[in-house]
Amino acid sequence: MIADRMKNIDSSGIRKVFDLAAKIDDPVNLSIGQPDFDIPDEIKEEAIKAIREGFNRYTLTGGIPELIEPLKKKIEKDKKAKFEEVFITSGVSGGLVLAILATVNPGDQVIIPDPYFVMYKHLVNLVGGQPVFLDTYPDFRIDPDKLKKLINKKTKIILLNSPANPTGKVYSKDEIKEITSLLDGKILLISDEIYDEFVYETEFTSPASLYPNTLLLGGFSKTYAMTGWRIGYAAGPSLLIKEMIKLQQYTFVCAPSFAQKAAIKALDYDMSKYIEAYKNKANIVYEGLKDNFDLIKPQGAFYCFPKPKKNIEISKFVEESIKNKVLIIPGNVFSEKNLCFRLSFAAKDETIKKGIQILNNIVKTI
Ligand SMILES: Cc1ncc(COP(=O)(O)O)c(C=O)c1O
DSSP states (O other): OOOGGGGGOOOHHHHHHHHHHHTOSSOEEOOOOSOSSOOOHHHHHHHHHHHHTTOOSOOOTTOOHHHHHHHHHHHHHHHTOOOSEEEEESHHHHHHHHHHHHHOOTTOEEEEEESOOHHHHHHHHHTTOEEEEEEOTTTTOOOHHHHHHHOOTTEEEEEEESSOTTTOOOOOHHHHHHHHHTSOSSSEEEEEOTTTTOBOSSOOOOGGGTOSSEEEEEESTTTTTOGGGOOEEEEEOHHHHHHHHHHHHTTTOSSOHHHHHHHHHHHTOOOHHHHHHHHHHHHHHHHHHTTTEEOOOOOBTTEEOOEESSOOOHHHHHHHHHHTTEEOEEGGGSSSSOSOEEEEOOSOHHHHHHHHHHHHHHHHHO
């Protein structure tokens, strides 16, 4: 009954953690990929108003112009780039599915810096493409020499994610310059910027400002805590955007109507106090873990990817941690290696502090 391509998709790593977690009462949950705050009330009110006013039907496939126009202006300003076309997707996930389907032929290679967001490798495998992993351990920088060695005639795409899940790495302008200088203009750069507002103590540079053949994927899920509303956008060369919209017509149809209306309000809603709180959480995590773990200080997103200084097998460490009620995810869910674990600091400060204390105790006693 099931198609062969499904054999290429494996979700056992993360499922094991969730299965273990389901058995735990009152866990210290540091495994979650969404903010601990809720959508601001004014944005919720816009969604409710739209629903009450009957804005509940299909929208145009590419989204409503009242959202697309101000969104295009905002991203062109924020990203310091010009985009030929912008449309509304069902989250960045929806944008990724359409982008990969529209571009990757069987056998095409897609360069993915490792560690990576879980979805990338599976989507590429699903369409018969070949994920090519670029090892970025231990500091999660992209080494230009390593990148150069991976580029060949079959290279179709490089997929970047900054600020990054699971590492908290943000590429500097110089790093992005180095990377893009190695691409010949024909290679498509897909830039997943879902965490673009979560940037701490550093400046964010979008690859779109330096490399014209960029498909920017961005969204509202994380910034405004709208993960369940399924709304994002894709911006880039018209040729590609047109094909993606064509596919959206036969797959997602359109992003949720009420969420598009609410997103207009979200565009000029000031989230800085929320982001400031996350910057503080990044500090708490780094200061709390640095003595017993090797980790880079999270520069963005809401994750860190620590490695115990003591020589401990990660699967054992994660198991021990879950037994002690702290939910974290083993590194091999996000990587071809299993050296680190992902800790999400999208949680209350007390929860983070409690988790840190338990994790430090485990390395001392294991
Ligand atoms: C790097 C990255 N890209 C994309 C997504 C999916 O975002 P969306 O909710 O917009 O589909 C996530 C969610 O965890 C993510 O971490």
